[in-house]
Amino acid sequence: MSNPFGTVPPEAILEGSATDAYFERTRATLEHAGKNPHVVAEVTADQFSTGAFEVFTGVADAATLLEGRAVDVDAFPDGQLFDGGPVMRLEGPYLEFAELETALLGLLSQPSGFATAALEVRLAAPDSLVLSFGARHVHPSIAAVVERAALLAGLDGFSHVAAGDILGREASGTMPHALMFCFGEGNQSDAWRAFDEAVSEDTPRIALVDTFWDEKSESLLAAETLGDDLDGVRIDTTGSRRGDFRHIIREVRWELDARGYEDVDIFCSGGLGPEQLRDLRDVADGFGVGSHITNRDPVDFSLDIVEIAGEPLSKRGKLAGVKDVYRTPDGDHHVTLADRDGPTDGEALLEPLVRDGEVVREFDLETATERCLADAEAVGFGADE
Numbered sequence: 571m572s573n574p575f576g577t578v579p580p581e582a583i584l585e586g587s588a589t590d591a592y593f594e595r596t597r598a599t600l601e602h603a604g605k606n607p608h609v610v611a612e613v614t615a616d617q618f619s620t621g622a623f624e625v626f627t628g629v630a631d632a633a634t635l636l637e638g639r640a641v642d643v644d645a646f647p648d649g650q651l652f653d654g655g656p657v658m659r660l661e662g663p664y665l666e667f668a669e670l671e672t673a674l675l676g677l678l679s680q681p682s683g684f685a686t687a688a689l690e691v692r693l694a695a696p697d698s699l700v701l702s703f704g705a706r707h708v709h710p711s712i713a714a715v716v717e718r719a720a721l722l723a724g725l726d727g728f729s730h731v732a733a734g735d736i737l738g739r740e741a742s743g744t745m746p747h748a749l750m751f752c753f754g755e756g757n758q759s760d761a762w763r764a765f766d767e768a769v770s771e772d773t774p775r776i777a778l779v780d781t782f783w784d785e786k787s788e789s790l791l792a793a794e795t796l797g798d799d800l801d802g803v804r805i806d807t808t809g810s811r812r813g814d815f816r817h818i819i820r821e822v823r824w825e826l827d828a829r830g831y832e833d834v835d836i837f838c839s840g841g842l843g844p845e846q847l848r849d850l851r852d853v854a855d856g857f858g859v860g861s862h863i864t865n866r867d868p869v870d871f872s873l874d875i876v877e878i879a880g881e882p883l884s885k886r887g888k889l890a891g892v893k894d895v896y897r898t899p900d901g902d903h904h905v906t907l908a909d910r911d912g913p914t915d916g917e918a919l920l921e922p923l924v925r926d927g928e929v930v931r932e933f934d935l936e937t938a939t940e941r942c943l944a945d946a947e948a949v950g951f952g953a954d955e
């Protein structure tokens with residue numbers, strides 16, 4: 571039972587065996603030929619800007635991976651938005667990092683995809699409570715990766731308990747339909763009352779109100795049952811019954827208000843993405859979002875050697891030479907050769923991460939979140955049309 575779920579252990583990732591076989595064969599071949607050239611390699615998604623910004627994250631994990639190797643690494647800060655050109659640059663003898671390419675790209679690609687999708691929902695409802703509910707859609711061993719990406723993008727919290735332990739944040743949530751079933755139809759009040767009695771005082775009392783009856787009937791019943799103790803209701807109406815979800819939410823709001831329950835908030839979940847949040851943000855108080863975040867494809871990063879023994883080179887379709895990337899105050903993204911002048915008012919985005927194997931940067935999630943949201947504003951990411 572040392573590895574009951576068959577996951578690749580951290581030791582394998584750090585030592586380089588979490589790799590594609592062709593890198594092991596490359597090492598064998600280069601060692602056989604007595605070659606280990608000094609190279610510069612870049613991690614890039616798109617060679618040229620496309621206007622489609624994405625969030626860069628996973629930098630701390632990349633630093634952990636590369637620590638102790640005789641390489642210098644420069645990278646964008648965690649949470650920076652990018653669009654074309656390198657987000658990371660590695661320099662050193664090629665065999666110092668050859669086999670790490672597979673793990674390095676994985677550590678960056680999937681979290682960056684999650685964070686980009688999470689930022690879309692954050693910006694779609696900037697004033698609403700938005701929680702990440704997507705842990706159920708991914709392998710449990712990476713749940714904290716999802717939740718960290720959600721926090722990085724400015725979401726207010728997440729549902730996963732073990733991720734909370736890792737990230738130092740308490741998991742949030744309401745109650746599942748399973749709880750309602752255990753009390754049975756007609757006994758919803760018993761379920762909500764028992765929940766109120768059982769959970770800690772600081773747990774919000776948010777009743778799930780779509781299980782057996784109409785959302786309006788169950789919401790009013792929850793309000794009558796818990797009175798002033800009820801903080802909110804959650805409506806998770808299944809897709810086949812949803813009809814006009816906005817109308818359902820407005821109707822519940824109306825009925826609660828009509829009976830003096832103006833302080834009871836309405837939370838929604840189930841298949842929600844940025845489009846739905848924009849539509850519902852003025853009638854609902856908060857949202858739980860899962861699959862929109864976890865279904866996101868990884869960002870398609872690749873690592874390419876761009877200079878070898880001081881000479882620029884690249885494969886066909888890629889851009890040779892060491893590059894720098896700048897952001898100008900107008901939000902424009904500039905990719906230039908590193909030995910040419912960048913824009914005079916440009917901020918260079920590639921910053922030292924590792925120097926001769928030593929990690930030279932500190933990581934702070936709150937700072938990364940601030941950067942992510944400020945950068946999204948600077949480049950107009952997620953702006954309402």
Ligand SMILES: O=P(O)(O)OC[C@H]1O[C@H](OP(=O)(O)OP(=O)(O)O)[C@H](O)[C@@H]1O
Pocket residue numbers: 703704745746747748806839840841842858859860861862
């Ligand atoms: O659709 P997503 O955005 O991925 O949302 C994540 C999940 O949260 C809701 O489930 P709920 O908490 O109601 O689960 P339950 O049916 O087990 O109670 C929703 O129905 C999804 O299954």
